[in-house]
Structures are given as structure tokens and as C-alpha cells.
Amino acid sequence: MKNFLKLQCIAIAVFLISCTNNNDESAPVFPEGSTESVNLWVQDSMKRYYYWADQMPAKPDYHLPVKDFFKSLLSSQDRFSFMVNTEDSSTYPRSIRNMYGFDYTVAKLASNQVVTIVKLVLQNSPAFNAGLERGMIITKINGKTITAANAESMASSIKDQTVVDLTVGKWQNGAITDEKNITVYYGFSFEQPILSKVFEKNGKKAGYLYIYDFPDGMTPILNQKFAEFKAAGVQELILDLRYNYGGSVSSAAALCSLIPSGLSSGSPFIIFKGNKNGGEVKRTFAQQIAYDPKALDFNTLRANALGLQKVFILTSNSTASAAEIVINNLKPYMQVIQIGDTTLGKDMAGFVVEDKRKPRKISWQIHPVIYKVFNASGAGEYNNGISPQIIVNEYAGLPLLPLGDPNETLISSALNGGYFKSEGQEKNGNVTILYQSDVPPVMMEK
Template sequence: MKDFFKIQFLLIMLMSAFMVSCNRTDDETPDFPEGTTEYTNRWIQDSMRRYYYWAEQMPAKPDYHLPVKDFFKSLLSPQDRFSFIVNTTDPETYPKSVRNLFGFDYAIIQLQGGEVITVIKLVLKNSPASNSGLERGMIIKKINGQVITASNAQQLAESISAKTVIDLSVGNWQNGAIINEKNVTVYYGYSQEQPLISKIFEQNGKKTGYLYIYDFPDGITSALNQKFNEFKSTGIQELILDLRYNYGGSVSSAAALCAMIAPGISANSQFIIYKGNKNGGEVKRTFSQQIAYDPGALSFNALHAHSLGLYKVYVLTSKSTASAAEIVINNLKPYMEVFQVGDETLGKDMAGFSIEDKRQPKKITWQIHPVIYKVFNANGEGGYVNGISPQFTVNEFNNLPLLPLGDPNETLLSHVLSKIYSKKGDTDFDGNKVKVLFQSDSPAAAFSGLNFK
């Protein structure tokens, strides 16, 4: 949510919200001295009244004397899982997670026999975790000397977020046991931008492309264009998108991806509908319009030149599939068949942009990240607040150890490849051989930004 909405009339509205604390005419709300908590809280209230999706549910007379974060929470609708606020001068106010601090995620699962183990499911490339030797599929026995259990999992995850270094006891899973145990120290640090992972599989003359996309940052279109150029020149006939750990990002980047997959679309084909409060109204955007809101993006025509024009696509998902990644699934459906494999998605059917004080000099250092719009596809379909359910439910933890993403024997990918090449029926259900008790990225997913841009 680091970019700002650029449609001119809404930008004017946004600037008016930034200045409203100096120009209010509401006599029922008292004036407060600049620099006070009350002054900041009133600015937050004014901004939220104008843009917040659930503005009409906000309390009429909130307590301006509350600490800023508590005041902000007092304005939120019970339906709101995603809005948050940060102080740009205080890193401690930003959402934290194991993934964004150390570059990995894990899941605590219960095996059929009742044994509870902790599995590393994701390690970011060029991250503190990968530099320390952690790999997807490893088993964590201890975190900072504590054995991980279902009862202390949440507490341990929260404790990690307060540290700059963690000590892990890890090993490999083989034949139902942990081997090659070792101690690993992981230091807090920055994870580099994640590369796209692509593979091409061929069997009996039929070619299938696989593309893992970690997130949707602005500026991804050149990399996507290169991958799809390779896919098209190779002549792939099937496509598998792996979005299982994709929290989202820029809607423009999601639109660019869709433009290279869907058949029968043009620059003027409708991509998305945004519906806001009485001030925001309804905004419709075509593929071309949405892509253009990323200033560094290739044009629709440049991207569409490498379109695969497929009539179906397979998408791998989990409960960590959120926001812009969910838009890809929902907004392709008016144009083609989307076969979803894995677990239901997070359910972030909404978009927003960040709001901050643009006065010079800046008088307020807090930055608001509210829910502003609900999102819908070209057919007006949305409302997936409980997540988008897959046609084929497959638990990636059913087969251990977890294999690298893109490995044809990896559980989710092998399920789809089998369906493509073996022509299995469309009613099979993998079931749950194991029970997922906790996942370290569950809280973090709630703060993933869906960029209106």
C-alpha cells in the first residue's frame, strides 16, 4: 500500500482530507492544539469519514483522548480485518511477521498418528533465513530453546516478532523421523525482491507451463512479459499459476498478468469494479486503464502480444493467497475457466490506498491504511469475504517432506500435472491426512496491502 491513488478527482478529495484539520466547519467537534494526540486523532477521524468503506458505522463521538492506535481501532467496523495505521517515524508501529523479519514461514501440523511437528513451508530467496541455511521442508524442533507445541505456537510466533535474532533447532524429515539435526541462528534482515519461478513440463507431446509468483509489486510487467514470451514461443497448451503464498500487492500488476492469459479480450475489456462509500462511489476500469496506473508498466498491447489465449488455467492456492492474488482468480472467471487447487484463499475482497499528511512541513507523521473499496469482476461478482474455495481441495502437507516449489512431484503441482496428463475426473478430493494447527503467516496476511493502483 505504498502508492497513492492518481485519478484526478479523487486526488483532489484526498488532498482535501489532508487539509481538513485546518478547515473544519463542524462545530460539534472541538479544535485541538497542533502536536497533541487529540489533534492527530481528529485528522484520522476526518480522513476515515471521507474514505473508509464503513464510514457510516463509525462512532459519532469517539474519545479523542485515546492513544492514536486505540483511537483508530475504535473507529473500525467489526467486519474490518485489514485496516491498520503506522507512525512513519516509529518502526515499532509497523506490522511484523516471521516472514518480513526473517524471510521464512512455518506450519504446525498434526500427523495421522497424533504426532505434532513444525514444517518450514517457505524460505524467501536472498533472505536472512536462506543465508542461514534454512530450506523448505525442514522441520523445526525448537525456537529459542523452546519445543514448539500447539498450545504455545501463537505465543512463540509473537515472541519472534519482538526479536532481532532467533535460534532454531532444525532437521530433515525422512521416513517419519527427524534426521540431521543442527542448530541455526537467523538474524533479522531485509529480503530481496523475489524472482519468478517458471518451468515447462512435457508429456506425450503436450506442454504445460508453471509459474510461481510470490507477490504483485509495481514494475513486475517486464519480468512477466519475458516469462510469457518463453511460454508462447515454446507452445505451451496448459498453464499452472502458483499463488499459494502470494499476499497480493498492485492491482495493476495483477491486471497485467491476466492480460497475458485470458482469451478474447481487448484493451477496452472491463477488468475490475471498485465500490466505495457514498463519497467513493463506483469506479470501473478496463484492462488498459488498470495496467496504466503502474507508471513503469508495459502497455496492454505490448503485454497482450504474448498472450497465451488459453481457455482454462490452473491456480494453486492456500489461506495465504490474498488480495491481488484473489483478484487474479476472480477476475479471470468472466473470460475463461479457472480451476483452483489447494486450500481456500484468505478472503480479502477489498482495496485501498495509504493516506498521510501532505502538508509542508508535515504536521502529522501517522499514515492510515484503510479499507476503501470492495472489488468485483467484470460480471459484478465478488463478495468472497470468507475466501475463494477451490474446486479441488488438496493439503500440501499430506506428503512430507515438502519438496521445492516447481518440483513436479510436489503435492499441489503433481496433483494438477496428473489431472492434465492422466485425465482424472473433476470430482476427486484429496482430503486431509494431516491437520494444520497453526501457520506463522496467518496474522501477517491480514496486513497484506491490496494497492488500488
């Protein structure tokens, strides 16, 4: 599960705490190690850090199972806080992407045909190694035909298994051909590479970066990619964040520092607003980047900055968290042209709360929402998602082409000023999304 947390949980910092001492003489006292004592620790921790601490119930039921007790404390506005028991893997959030390394979308085409489209296959994942490819059409899962009515229940059932049998085919001229069976086993996916390309666009060179997530320690590869762009004479940039759940805010800040002109080490990047204990925290680009101990410093990164006035960013309902921070926090410094679909709407961040006593007495970790995030202009509050200026349906052209292909729907739209113009792909007109295996994800940032 370590890899899962690295993939799904992004951090400002990992906060190390011991079991909280409750100084309230009226607080209940429970035997150490009991469920009730763990719940009291959860409550005390949440009172201190939780963004909506003032909305927590005054008299919760300490006799509830730990996970149920935690849920009883959450605000109705909270979609993202969760907790896990590090000694029980069944308590961790489960998703098809995390377990098998792929995601799919069920869509109804203009012809009323319902198709299940593989939209993402992680490199070196179980799905990748089994031969699954982006753009394939899934016709059956475990021998059962997927329909609009059963897509969601079938996706849920996959999470309870350790092996899944898929019948897949290719989309060609409005029909599914070359069907075959693929077996995908549960397993871990490795860290995803950044994909970069340079396209010629109206006599200009456009750099393209597909970034899957924002792990700590990614500044060297970002610096390398932008050095290559700069050497190639790139004049425009397309950031593909359509499947990016987030990651390290520091890595997001590093990416942002490499794009616009006019930044200095003192340029403000982000504002964190917490509860009455957390208050308000402001950080510059340089300060936020430095929170990653493995990061290259701001001045080193700026040496390879492109100094652009605008950037194209490709998004979907799966674009979340640190990826949304990139969109929102670049806006005070340059024109951001967002293409695709509305983002998930995670305008929040936090850190892991856990017992660091030696020996540790509580094995639970809390991943609460602790801050709301805002850009240098004070703009935030995008819990309903960030809407694109140019709405483009990724499934308007089938088959889905590989990420990085200039004729792929969203990339083609960016290269053609927001107009989808792709050769060799079938134009499907109005496409209705019925179900997506990764929306909404259960996740949290570190």
C-alpha cells in the first residue's frame, strides 16, 4: 500500500504527532488500546487540524468502530478526508486504477450505441503487461456484457477481486473488431514517466508534456524536459493533466515556476487557509518548492524557464488537487487556456496525522482536509471544479489515439486553437458519458 499512498496522497508535509493529551477534565477516559481510546485520539486530532473542526459533533458515539466514528465527525461538505489502518490493507481506498492499472469510460454514441472505452493504461502496470491498450473497447468483464445499467455495479465488483477477465476489441468504422480475451491480475503499478513531445504548429514549435501525477523529487526530470524544450526553441506549451489526481504541492510549484515570464524568488505562489488553529499560510514559489527536500532550487529551475505569456492545459473530471493548483495558481501570471472537461474540484490540501510514539500504540493514519488553497490573487473556492474555456469531449473522436499523438482529440484541439480537427478518426458528434471508473476517486493529498 506504500505505492498507493504515494500515488493518491499528496503532501505539504508529513506531520509527526504523538497521541494527543486531552486537557479537558470533562473528557471521557478509556482503557489504553480500546476502540474508544483510539476514537478519542481521532477526535482530538481532528479538533486540532480538521478544516471543518467547528462543525464536528460535540458528543460523538465513542463506541462506534473506528472508521464509522471517523465518518461521524466529517462535514457534509467533505468529499475527500479518509483514514486507514496501516496494519489492515482492507481499510485502504480501492480503485480499478490502483489495483490493475487502467480506467475506462462507458459512453453512449450519437448512434445510441453504448461502448466501454479503455481511456488509460499505466505503463508497467498489470493491465499494460496483460496487453491492454488505450482505445480498446471492453465488451465483457468476467464473461458478462457491460451495459449502461450494470457498468457501475460491475466496476465495484472488480475492486473485490484479485483477477479480472476482459473481452476486448478494436473500434473500426463504427464497429468492434478483432475481439480477444485478456486476463489482468491484481498488482502494483510503478511510477509513471513524463511524456514529452515537440509539435510544429503554424510555423511555431509547441512543447507537449503529459504528467500523470506530482510525486516529490520530480524537479530534476522537469528541469531536464524544459531544458530540452528551450533548446528546441519551443514557443508554446501544452500541459496534459487530464488523468492527474495530484501529488506534491511542491512539485506543482516547480512546474509552474518553469512556465511564465517575470517570476522572482519572492513571487507569491499559494495561500493555505485552515481552521482557527491552522490560520493562514502564504508561500512564494521558492518557499513551496523548498518543502521538497529533494527539489532543485527555484533559481536553478528558472534558468530553463520558457518565459511564456500563455499555456494550454488539457483537463477532465479526473484532474484534481495539485493538478488543479497548477491551473489556478498560474492564472495571476499568464493566460491559461483550459481545454477539455471540468476538473474534479479538490480545492483542498492536508497532511498525514499519525502516532509517532516508539513503540507506536495506534496503527491508524488520518488523512484529513486541513486547508483550502488559493492563488496569489486570493482566488480559489473551486469545489465544483474548474471549468474550461474550451469544452471538448475526449470521446468525440474514436478510436482514442495514444497520448502524445498530435491527432488525439484534446491535443488536436490545442494545436488548432480549440477546434477539433483530426484525420483518420471517426467524428461521433454528441457523446454522452454514462459512467467513468475513476470519477469521483476516493483520495486525499499529503
